[in-house]
Amino acid sequence: MIKDLTTILDLSAADVSQLLHSAFRFKELHERGVRREPSLDGRVVSMIFEKPSLRTKVAFEVAATYLGATPVFLTSEQILASGQQERGRESVVDIARNLERMSDLLVARVYSHTTIRTLAETVRIPVVNALCDQHHPTQALADLMTMQWHKGRLCGLTVSYVGDGNNVATSLLQACAMMGVHFRIASPPGYEIPRAEVQRAQQLAAESKSELSFVSDPRQAVKDADVVYTDTFVSMGQEKEKEQRLASFKGYQVTSTLLGQAKKDVIFMHCLPAHRGEEVTDEVMDGPHSVVFDQAECRLHIAKAILSGLLREYHHECARPKG
Numbered sequence: 001m002i003k004d005l006t007t008i009l010d011l012s013a014a015d016v017s018q019l020l021h022s023a024f025r026f027k028e029l030h031e032r033g034v035r036r037e038p039s040l041d042g043r044v045v046s047m048i049f050e051k052p053s054l055r056t057k058v059a060f061e062v063a064a065t066y067l068g069a070t071p072v073f074l075t076s077e078q079i080l081a082s083g084q085q086e087r088g089r090e091s092v093v094d095i096a097r098n099l100e101r102m103s104d105l106l107v108a109r110v111y112s113h114t115t116i117r118t119l120a121e122t123v124r125i126p127v128v129n130a131l132c133d134q135h136h137p138t139q140a141l142a143d144l145m146t147m148q149w150h151k152g153r154l155c156g157l158t159v160s161y162v163g164d165g166n167n168v169a170t171s172l173l174q175a176c177a178m179m180g181v182h183f184r185i186a187s188p189p190g191y192e193i194p195r196a197e198v199q200r201a202q203q204l205a206a207e208s209k210s211e212l213s214f215v216s217d218p219r220q221a222v223k224d225a226d227v228v229y230t231d232t233f234v235s236m237g238q239e240k241e242k243e244q245r246l247a248s249f250k251g252y253q254v255t256s257t258l259l260g261q262a263k264k265d266v267i268f269m270h271c272l273p274a275h276r277g278e279e280v281t282d283e284v285m286d287g288p289h290s291v292v293f294d295q296a297e298c299r300l301h302i303a304k305a306i307l308s309g310l311l312r313e314y315h316h317e318c319a320r321p322k323g
């Protein structure tokens, strides 16, 4: 297993299969009512979050506790913004250098992907990207798990993403390309997935035989899809662009009519939080095709699989920080 999970590209297809297998095992235990399996007893999982979170925060805190580890959750108000107070501001890297002396793994939600990379290069404990402006790998793993749960397979499915070519779309594209899932995206001009990320996905797709398609017409993307997926048009940090973005994404809302273009047994997915009435209607969110809360549940099973995989396997082969 890898040291860090900074993007989906850190993983091989075999790593993803292993994580999914582990996550389904945790799901089964969860359904049997097992509430504790302390294989990481005594470990500490530190979490630095520069942006708000519901699902990711709770998933990793509950996962760490379930596995017997102690989660320590820190927001930027508590640490990064301390410059507003008298004690002075510390850089993210200096914070991480402190935390690596007291913890076994770092989960970080930040703005820039460069921060995630710097953290991974600087500290000797594993670093997990809990979302940055460019990637959301733990979400994409939970998305694959949700598809496998509801469709019984991954290879050969068609996922149609409607909306912004953002962090969630990028990680989903790369996860699908790696696992042989066909991926189509409809985004308005100017809001496509960054070209460099698409090129990386195309290399993976060539190996897995996944077909990738990039269009601007939502109906073209959604036709005969197995999965229809959307996310907010205004991601965290883009609040000032809200008005412009909502205008640009007119016509990209997932409605029952649009969903009707997909296969009859299509599932509707959303990483959440949803902005009802913007990227999706209430009717779709609460309708018979929606699996969004199963998808949220998968965040927990995947968090357990990630912590367990990185801590149990990585620490066997890696020395603790040198004294």
Ligand code: CP
Binding pocket: 052, 053, 054, 055, 056, 057, 131, 139, 271, 272, 273
């Ligand atoms: N989907 C997701 O990452 O949700 P949170 O922002 O609530 O963690």
Ligand code: NVA
Binding pocket: 131, 166, 167, 168, 231, 232, 234, 235, 236, 271, 272, 273
């Ligand atoms: N694209 C969204 C995802 C939230 C989970 C954001 O970055 O705000």
